[in-house]
Amino acid sequence: MRMRRRAWTEPELEACPFFVEQPSAHRGQWPQLFEKQQPMELEIGCGKGVSTAQMAFANPGVNYVAVDEVRHVLAVSARNAKAAYGDEPPKNLLLSAVDALRIHDTFCLEDGIRRIYISFPNPWDERAKHHKRRLTHPRQLNQYRAFLQPGGEIWFKTDNDALFTASKRYLGECGFEIAYLTDDLHASGFAPNYISEHEQLYASQGKNIHFLIARMLPREESQPTGD
Numbered sequence: 001m002r003m004r005r006r007a008w009t010e011p012e013l014e015a016c017p018f019f020v021e022q023p024s025a026h027r028g029q030w031p032q033l034f035e036k037q038q039p040m041e042l043e044i045g046c047g048k049g050v051s052t053a054q055m056a057f058a059n060p061g062v063n064y065v066a067v068d069e070v071r072h073v074l075a076v077s078a079r080n081a082k083a084a085y086g087d088e089p090p091k092n093l094l095l096s097a098v099d100a101l102r103i104h105d106t107f108c109l110e111d112g113i114r115r116i117y118i119s120f121p122n123p124w125d126e127r128a129k130h131h132k133r134r135l136t137h138p139r140q141l142n143q144y145r146a147f148l149q150p151g152g153e154i155w156f157k158t159d160n161d162a163l164f165t166a167s168k169r170y171l172g173e174c175g176f177e178i179a180y181l182t183d184d185l186h187a188s189g190f191a192p193n194y195i196s197e198h199e200q201l202y203a204s205q206g207k208n209i210h211f212l213i214a215r216m217l218p219r220e221e222s223q224p225t226g227d
Contacts, residue, residue: 003164003182005074005164006072006107007072008018008078008158008182009072009075010071010073010074010075011078012078013071013075013078014075014207015045016039016075016078016095017089018078018081018089018090018093018094018095019078019094020094020096021034021096021098021143022203023067023096023097023098023106024105024106025062026106027105027106027107027108027111028108028110028111029110029111030065030094030107030112030172031111031112034063034091034092034094034225035091035092036063036064036091036092037103037150038061038062038092039061039062039063039112039114040062040063040064040065040111040112041062041063041064041065041113041114041115041116041117042064042065042066042098042107042111042113042115042117043064043065043067043116043117043118043119043123043133044065044067044103044116044117044118044121045067045068045100045118045119045135046066046067046068046074046077046095046099046119047068047073047120047121047196047198048076048077048079048080048196048197049066049076049077049078049080049081049095049196050075050080050195051092051194051199051224052064052066052077052080052081052093052121052194052196052198053077053080053081053085054194054195055082055140055192055194056081056090056092056093056105056193057085057090058091058146059092060103061092062092062094063092063093064093064094065093065096065113066094066095066096066097066105067095067096067097067098067100067106068095068097068098069097069098069099069100070097070109071097074095074097077095078130081093081095087203088205095202100135100140101133101140102162103140103195104143104147105142105147107147108138108146108147109146109147109149111151113147113149113153114148114149114152114155115117115150115152115153115154116144116152116153116154116155117155118135118136118154118155118156118157119156119158119198119199120158120196120198120199120202121134121135121136121163122134123159123160123162123163123176124159124163125162125163131166133224134163134166134167134170134222136156136163136166136167136169136170136171137227138170138174139168140176141154141171141176142172144216145175145216148216149216149217150176150216151215151216152215152216153170153179153213153214153215154176154213154214154216155211155212155213156211156214157185157199157209157210157211158209158210159198159202159207159208159209159210160210161210164173164183164212165197167212168181168212170189171212171214175215175216175217176214176215176216176217177209177215177217178212178213178214179213179214179215180211180212180213181209181211181212181213182211182212182224183208183210184208184209185208185209185210185211186203186208186209188211190211
């Protein structure tokens with residue numbers, strides 16, 4: 001379901017002190033945008049930012065960049081972050097509008113990203129020709145490899161069985177090893193688990209939440225593919 005555009009979207013983003021308007025202009029310089037130099041993690045497709053705000057607020061020793069391609073969704077995310085942080089604006093969270101399919105234009109190895117979060121992305125499972133748009137497809141994973149730190153991780157959640165099965169294969173093809181995996185996150189006892197509006201909805205419908213942590217292997221131990 002598409003979220004209806006709100007008239008307050010652009011004023012909200014313009015007034016948001018932690019929204020980055022021209023993300024590609026900061027490629028290689030993202031750490032300098034934060035008040036403190038500390039580990040940095042990236043969320044791709046943050047949506048309304050419900051779980052994003054929880055995670056960033058609970059971990060002040062980590063800098064987070066959360067991106068989505070839809071600006072009016074990011075405006076909602078900004079409001080949720082402000083509600084989570086209260087009177088003080090976030091010091092360890094930045095939001096930006098980024099097309100994930102061209103994310104290599106926005107981040108590089110110098111940005112020091114140690115972890116990527118991908119939660120409940122579009123499964124693109126209606127027609128095979130759409131599979132290359134999946135955020136876990138080899139075409140994407142090869143982009144992530146270009147800027148993830150050595151040993152960097154991808155934390156991936158989905159309710160879609162087919163996407164999860166395919167993603168495990170993609171990861172193996174592109175030089176990632178599965179460090180943790182469960183087909184029922186809520187029964188696994190894994191913590192901490194920051195729950196988004198999508199996760200809450202799917203869980204309430206009785207759907208199992210698939211979750212994995214994949215660790216990037218050294219390049220000499222892997223042979224990434226773009227097929």
